[in-house]
Amino acid sequence: MAEDDIVEIYTDGACSGNPGPGGWGVLLRWRGVERERFGGEAHTTNNRMELMAAIEGLAALKRAVPVRLYTDSTYVKQGITQWVPRWQRNGWRTASKAPVKNADLWQRLAELNERYDVEWRWVKGHAGHPDNERADELARRGVPGPG
Numbered sequence: 001m002a003e004d005d006i007v008e009i010y011t012d013g014a015c016s017g018n019p020g021p022g023g024w025g026v027l028l029r030w031r032g033v034e035r036e037r038f039g040g041e042a043h044t045t046n047n048r049m050e051l052m053a054a055i056e057g058l059a060a061l062k063r064a065v066p067v068r069l070y071t072d073s074t075y076v077k078q079g080i081t082q083w084v085p086r087w088q089r090n091g092w093r094t095a096s097k098a099p100v101k102n103a104d105l106w107q108r109l110a111e112l113n114e115r116y117d118v119e120w121r122w123v124k125g126h127a128g129h130p131d132n133e134r135a136d137e138l139a140r141r142g143v144p145g146p147g
Contacts, residue, residue: 008068024138
């Protein structure tokens with residue numbers, strides 16, 4: 001498969017206060033074409049916005065193509081690659097039998113992850129990576145303003 005057949009998705013979440021108003025941002029790139037998406041919620045958490053960014057990035061796809069998704073959230077990367085299968089087996093409960101936090105979003109992300117061939121990659125946030133910085137800028141743009 002040619003490298004340009006892979007969709008690259010850069011995601012980030014932002015929160016002004018935690019909880020507080022938050023935003024998510026997504027940069028999609030396929031065959032030299034870029035698309036930006038962003039949005040937010042008035043009362044949320046940083047982890048929810050990180051999850052929403054990944055969800056919205058995958059939900060924007062129109063066909064089943066291989067995906068390389070970049071996140072600066074170890075919560076998202078470890079969650080989808082390590083924790084979700086265990087949570088699913090345990091009825092969306094943690095090892096200590098507590099309900100999984102953000103289970104609604106994890107379930108949506110797990111469904112999208114099954115639909116596509118996703119390679120999950122972690123990138124260090126706020127370290128000058130141009131595409132991660134763009135996703136961060138989009139996430140901050142998605143944070144709802146006062147009023």
